[in-house]
Amino acid sequence: MISGQTLVAGVVGWPVRHSMSPLIHNHWLQAGGVDGVYVAFSPPKDGFSAFASGLRGGAIRGLNVTLPFKEQALSLASGAGDQVSDIARLSGAANLVLFDSDGSVRVDNTDGEGLLYAFARQAPSLNLTSALVVILGAGGAARGAAAALILAGVPRVHIVNRTLEKAQSIASALGPKVQAFVPTQAEAAFDGAGAVINATSLGLGGGEGPAVPWQSVSEGTVFMDMVYRPLETDFLAKAKARGHQMVDGLDMLIGQARPSFEAFFGAPPTPSVDVRAIALAQLTAA
Ligand code: ATR
Numbered sequence: 001m002i003s004g005q006t007l008v009a010g011v012v013g014w015p016v017r018h019s020m021s022p023l024i025h026n027h028w029l030q031a032g033g034v035d036g037v038y039v040a041f042s043p044p045k046d047g048f049s050a051f052a053s054g055l056r057g058g059a060i061r062g063l064n065v066t067l068p069f070k071e072q073a074l075s076l077a078s079g080a081g082d083q084v085s086d087i088a089r090l091s092g093a094a095n096l097v098l099f100d101s102d103g104s105v106r107v108d109n110t111d112g113e114g115l116l117y118a119f120a121r122q123a124p125s126l127n128l129t130s131a132l133v134v135i136l137g138a139g140g141a142a143r144g145a146a147a148a149l150i151l152a153g154v155p156r157v158h159i160v161n162r163t164l165e166k167a168q169s170i171a172s173a174l175g176p177k178v179q180a181f182v183p184t185q186a187e188a189a190f191d192g193a194g195a196v197i198n199a200t201s202l203g204l205g206g207g208e209g210p211a212v213p214w215q216s217v218s219e220g221t222v223f224m225d226m227v228y229r230p231l232e233t234d235f236l237a238k239a240k241a242r243g244h245q246m247v248d249g250l251d252m253l254i255g256q257a258r259p260s261f262e263a264f265f266g267a268p269p270t271p272s273v274d275v276r277a278i279a280l281a282q283l284t285a286a
Contacts, residue, residue, distance in 0.1 A: 007036040009264035012051065013066035016042040021064055023282055024257050024275045029265070031273035036061075036265050048072045055099050061264045062098040064257075070109075070140055073097055077107045087112055090147035090174065093140050096260050108263070110256040111141075112148020115224075117255025119195070122247040123222045129153040131194025136210045138166035138180075141226055142199035143173070150174050158189040161200075183211060190216040195247075198225040198235045209235030214242060225249055231283060250279055 011021040017040065025038035041063070043051035048069045053076070055063070065073040070093035077084045077094075081104035088094040094107040119126060133154050135142050138161035146157050157178045161167040167180035181189040190196070190213055203209035204227050212235070223239035228249030236246045254275055261269045269275075 002037060003035055005035055007034075007265055008039070008060040009036065009062050009064075009260075010039040010041050010060065011064040011066060012041040012043065012048070012069060014042050014045050014068060016040045016066065018286075019066060020253060020279050020282060021066075021257060024254060024279060025261055025264075027273050027275055027278055028261055028269035032267070032270040034265050034267070038264075049076070052076055052097065052105075056103045056105060058099045058101040060099065062096065062260075064260050065095050065097060067140075070095055074107055076105050079104060082106070085109065087147060087151055090151065091140075091144040092147075092173065093144055095256060096263060098263055109144060109147075110259045111144045111252070112151065113259050114252040114254070114256030115145055115148055115197075115226075116152055117258070118224065118247050118249070118251035119222070121251050121255075123195070123224075123245050126194060126222050126245075128195070130155065132156045132158065132192050134158045134160060134190055134193045134196045136160050136196065136198050137200035138163065138170055139199065139201070143170045145197055145199050145226070146170055146174055146178055150177055158193070160186055160189050186211070186213040187216040193217065193221050195222045195224060196239075198223075198227065198233070201227075203227045203233035203235050204229060206230055207234065209233055209238065212238065214238075217242075217244075219243070220245075222247060226252060228253060229283065229286075231280070250276060250283070254279070 011019050029036045073094040083106045085108040088109040091109045094109050095111050096108040098106040159167040160181045164182050171178040171180045200210050222245045224247035225233045225236050226249045227233050
């Protein structure tokens with residue numbers, strides 16, 4: 001039931017109708033008996049700033065932000081009392097905006113927390129603080145992943161991208177622990193990798209994933225895909241066929257939703273509901 005005190009939060013994106021965030025957050029709200037609701041917003045592609053600025057003052061509690069607005073969400077925090085977290089600044093993007101009653105905004109990025117949550121759940125024996133991590137791709141998702149890994153203490157990150165300049169720009173933003181490579185240098189890039197993350201858009205919707213120099217990959221290397229439609233991407237299926245441990249993008253989605261939920265509604269999500277099973281059912285039905 002919607003009451004006179006219902007807290008409102010949501011997700012904003014374009015398009016947004018396939019977002020699974022409303023499903024996840026509303027199950028947590030219902031199972032936890034929280035008087036709140038989580039809805040989806042889709043302003044015009046050039047209308048994010050007008051939309052979000054109109055929420056200052058706390059018209060709603062906050063927003064998760066998805067493509068293509070994550071960079072613009074970071075720029076929202078430009079006023080005197082506004083705050084930007086270190087991870088959002090390093091990522092160059094925000095996926096969480098909180099609207100305080102004094103008119104200020106706080107922007108954060110919980111995608112990195114989602115990535116670490118996914119690794120902790122599905123590859124608990126991997127010690128990221130001593131691992132070389134290879135990231136394929138150099139878009140916003142790759143930069144966010146690299147930033148989160150460096151902040152979490154990963155000693156070395158190699159970014160492999162067909163457009164070298166984009167990989168180099170992430171490396172120069174994040175410092176000497178991050179190095180840039182093109183796919184033809186993949187053998188050097190993959191040598192000694194503890195984990196390989198697909199942060200390209202390849203594999204989305206069931207297409208072929210990015211190329212991997214399998215002969216340069218050691219036995220224990222863990223493979224992670226940020227794409228979760230389909231859950232087992234071509235990239236993960238090929239890694240699995242070679243006996244590698246896999247981490248899928250669905251736990252990353254859930255892992256970024258958890259701290260967002262707590263920021264919106266003031267308490268962590270209840271463990272009594274299995275949102276992974278619910279999201280999986282939705283993915284399979286789609
Ligand atoms: P996001 O913000 O989700 O990371 P993006 O910025 O569009 O999305 O980045 C997509 C990534 O997938 C990029 O690294 C892109 O490579 P380029 O930087 O060279 O464009 C990569 N990508 C997309 N299609 C690709 C393809 N066919 N082959 C190789 N890389 C591809």
